[in-house]
Amino acid sequence: MRAALPELPSSHPIGALLPALYAEDGFAQRFTDGLDAVLSAILSTVDNITAYLDPDLAPEDFLAWLSEWVAAEVDPRWPLELRRAAVSRAVELHAKRGTVSGLVERVELSLGVRVEVLDGPGASWSPEPDATIPAGPDGPVVVRVRPGVAAVDRERVEELVESLCPVHLRCVVEVLDGEPGSDGERGGEAG
Numbered sequence: 001m002r003a004a005l006p007e008l009p010s011s012h013p014i015g016a017l018l019p020a021l022y023a024e025d026g027f028a029q030r031f032t033d034g035l036d037a038v039l040s041a042i043l044s045t046v047d048n049i050t051a052y053l054d055p056d057l058a059p060e061d062f063l064a065w066l067s068e069w070v071a072a073e074v075d076p077r078w079p080l081e082l083r084r085a086a087v088s089r090a091v092e093l094h095a096k097r098g099t100v101s102g103l104v105e106r107v108e109l110s111l112g113v114r115v116e117v118l119d120g121p122g123a124s125w126s127p128e129p130d131a132t133i134p135a136g137p138d139g140p141v142v143v144r145v146r147p148g149v150a151a152v153d154r155e156r157v158e159e160l161v162e163s164l165c166p167v168h169l170r171c172v173v174e175v176l177d178g179e180p181g182s183d184g185e186r187g188g189e190a191g
Contacts, residue, residue: 008040008041008044009036009040010036010037010039010040010043011040011043011044011047012043013032013033013036014032014035014036014039015028015029015032015033015036018032052066053066055084055087055088056084056088058084060080063080063083063084063087064076066087067083067086067087067090070087070090070091071090071094072086072087072090073086073163074086074087075110078110082109082110082112085109086109086110089105089109093105093106093109097164098166100117100119102164103115103117103143103161103164103165104116104117106160106164107143107145107157107160107161107164108148110160111145111150111152111153111156111157111160112148112149112150113145113146113147113148113149113150113152113157114145114146114147114148115143115144115145115146116143116144116146117141117142117143117144118141118142118144119141140169140170140171140172141165141169141170141171141172142171142172142174143157143161143171143172143173143174144174144176145157145173145174145175145176146176146177147177152175154173154175157173157175158173161173
């Protein structure tokens with residue numbers, strides 16, 4: 001929250017802007033000094049507004065408000081750098097929402113795990129007009145997760161995948177141990 005900071009000098013002291021008649025008036029100068037103390041935080045914020053709008057530079061309390069502007073879903077429990085990255089990449093990730101790459105990038109960014117998506121059967125079409133509508137997807141979209149920067153929290157992965165998976169698809173999370181191709185590849189069951 002922006003607040004008055006007694007040690008922050010005003011970039012535009014009001015006392016210096018008064019007519020010459022009040023330049024030597026002690027009461028007027030003390031009164032305007034009090035106003036300067038209150039307004040200095042506001043003037044400092046306005047002077048630095050570009051920094052407030054940059055997720056990499058914005059104060060931590062302002063970052064939460066900035067995340068709402070770009071509809072970035074950030075968890076207040078995340079480390080500050082992760083919240084900054086989520087806000088910085090929000091528009092890019094919104095453009096990819098509903099795609100495999102969008103799902104992978106969002107889960108990797110949010111949870112610090114490695115993700116592989118085995119997409120369903122894709123789309124089908126008919127070259128004939130008035131043909132019957134093809135059947136829907138046969139199988140689920142499988143989201144395979146391996147430990148990365150952080151350990152895998154299956155519940156958080158499932159919660160995030162459910163929020164990101166398009167509603168017409170069924171997504172299944174598999175939690176795997178180790179590197180691809182290792183003996184411990186299947187560390188968890190599909191759920």
